[in-house]
Amino acid sequence: MKIAIAGGGIGGLTLALLCHRHGIEAEVWEASETLRPLGVGINLLPHAVRELSELGLHDALAELAVQTSSLSYYNKLGQRIWHEPRGRAAGYGQPQFSIHRGEFQMLLYRTVVERLGAERVHAGHTFEAVTSTGARAGDPVEFTLRRRSDNAQVTARADVLVGADGIHSAVRRHFYPQGDAPRFSRRTLWRAVTEAPPYLDGSSMFMAGHQDQKFVAYPISEPLRRQGRSLVNWIAELRVPDSAPDTPPRSDWNKQVDKSVFREAFANWRWDWIDIPALIDGAQAIYEFPMVDKDTLPRWTFDRVTLLGDAAHPMYPIGSNGSAQAILDARYLMDSLLANGAPRDACDSGYALREYEAQRLPRTAAIVLRNRMNGPEQVMQLAEQRAPQGFSDIETVIPRTELEAIALRYKQLAGFDQQSLQVPPR
Numbered sequence: 302m303k304i305a306i307a308g309g310g311i312g313g314l315t316l317a318l319l320c321h322r323h324g325i326e327a328e329v330w331e332a333s334e335t336l337r338p339l340g341v342g343i344n345l346l347p348h349a350v351r352e353l354s355e356l357g358l359h360d361a362l363a364e365l366a367v368q369t370s371s372l373s374y375y376n377k378l379g380q381r382i383w384h385e386p387r388g389r390a391a392g393y394g395q396p397q398f399s400i401h402r403g404e405f406q407m408l409l410y411r412t413v414v415e416r417l418g419a420e421r422v423h424a425g426h427t428f429e430a431v432t433s434t435g436a437r438a439g440d441p442v443e444f445t446l447r448r449r450s451d452n453a454q455v456t457a458r459a460d461v462l463v464g465a466d467g468i469h470s471a472v473r474r475h476f477y478p479q480g481d482a483p484r485f486s487r488r489t490l491w492r493a494v495t496e497a498p499p500y501l502d503g504s505s506m507f508m509a510g511h512q513d514q515k516f517v518a519y520p521i522s523e524p525l526r527r528q529g530r531s532l533v534n535w536i537a538e539l540r541v542p543d544s545a546p547d548t549p550p551r552s553d554w555n556k557q558v559d560k561s562v563f564r565e566a567f568a569n570w571r572w573d574w575i576d577i578p579a580l581i582d583g584a585q586a587i588y589e590f591p592m593v594d595k596d597t598l599p600r601w602t603f604d605r606v607t608l609l610g611d612a613a614h615p616m617y618p619i620g621s622n623g624s625a626q627a628i629l630d631a632r633y634l635m636d637s638l639l640a641n642g643a644p645r646d647a648c649d650s651g652y653a654l655r656e657y658e659a660q661r662l663p664r665t666a667a668i669v670l671r672n673r674m675n676g677p678e679q680v681m682q683l684a685e686q687r688a689p690q691g692f693s694d695i696e697t698v699i700p701r702t703e704l705e706a707i708a709l710r711y712k713q714l715a716g717f718d719q720q721s722l723q724v725p726p727r
Contacts, residue, residue, distance in 0.1 A: 302326065306465055307428045307464050308465035316465065317417060318409070331423065335425075336406070336407065337407075341494055345366070346715070347394070347397055349625035351394070362398050371504075379509065380695070382704070430444065442605050443456065465627070484548075485549075485592070488512070491560075497580060503526055511684070515536075515681070516570065517538075549591050594615050602658045605654060610627030611623065614668070617669075622676075625717070626665055630657075633660050664714075667714055676711050
């Protein structure tokens with residue numbers, strides 16, 4: 302059995318490692334000519350870390366990533382709304398890791414090359430079209446790519462094709478060529494990293510503000526933490542005026558901008574435990590993104606072609622959940638293939654892909670919709686609505702039982718509540 306994976310991001314590389322573990326041949330086709338450690342910070346929640354640990358990556362992650370100790374929500378005045386321990390500090394069997402996205406992707410890439418061989422990763426190949434979905438028994442999936450080095454067309458075949466090529470997925474676009482544009486939240490994100498003195502205990506994540514003006518920060522470098530310093534990943538978020546244009550063109554995504562574009566809105570956000578303007582001022586490069594997702598799809602699977610990760614369910618970056626869901630997709634997809642006979646030739650891969658879709662599509666669609674309602678960050682919006690001038694006791698504004706219910710509801714939906722993680726791995 303052979304699986305072709307379009308996209309060398311977190312989900313695609315995780316799936317490649319799972320294929321290797323279970324004796325299934327896999328090839329990764331990546332559009333970029335060179336995989337480089339790009340991006341800023343991400344969080345890997347305990348349910349995702351459990352899957353990565355089973356692939357033998359825990360120790361390598363622990364050398365790079367900060368084990369997040371807690372998450373706190375504050376209002377725009379720096380008053381704490383909600384605080385909870387995270388990862389092992391909360392009693393989980395696995396930590397929550399905060400890490401530079403590029404470092405994590407390169408760790409996955411190096412591991413794929415080491416275990417599968419460099420010849421299994423084809424960089425610089427842009428997906429073009431599916432020419433056969435493998436509808437008839439015995440027929441392979443066939444697809445074409447464009448090799449960027451010489452602009453030649455390449456034809457490839459496999460038993461299964463998985464589109465793991467991100468929010469701008471060319472595989473998804475093949476099946477949904479119209480009416481599938483990104484959905485703009487009318488909020489813009491500015492993201493950067495800043496080396497700074499540690500705040501709080503040096504391992505804490507916080508969010509402050511509300512849905513129209515928010516600041517998020519967390520440290521992402523374990524080597525620097527051990528030196529008594531902190532590499533802080535931060536995100537500033539503001540609502541754009543209703544008169545502003547719709548979703549910025551893709552060419553404007555991830556562009557470098559000057560801090561003057563947004564800094565004034567946070568100029569007074571200095572509290573006794575953090576200086577947010579100083580974090581902004583200390584960044585060497587700041588990148589701008591529209592906050593977008595896409596409407597959920599009626600199906601991901603077409604015969605023996607399916608979607609995974611952001612190609613299947615791009616969601617707002619709320620709840621620290623996007624990368625985790627891509628990793629879970631890879632595990633559920635592998636489980637479905639194994640349950641239906643993989644890696645033997647007799648594997649009913651078409652049925653396995655539909656089984657995978659039946660498990661994952663409803664769950665991830667619910668997360669997409671919940672994130673549009675601010676997910677667990679809803680507590681900041683409630684505080685802004687009920688006490689815009691601040692409070693002396695948060696329980697008079699939002700009872701603790703309500704705060705606990707909001708936090709637990711999202712964990713249960715996303716699959717990282719304590720009860721779900723007490724179940725042994727599949």
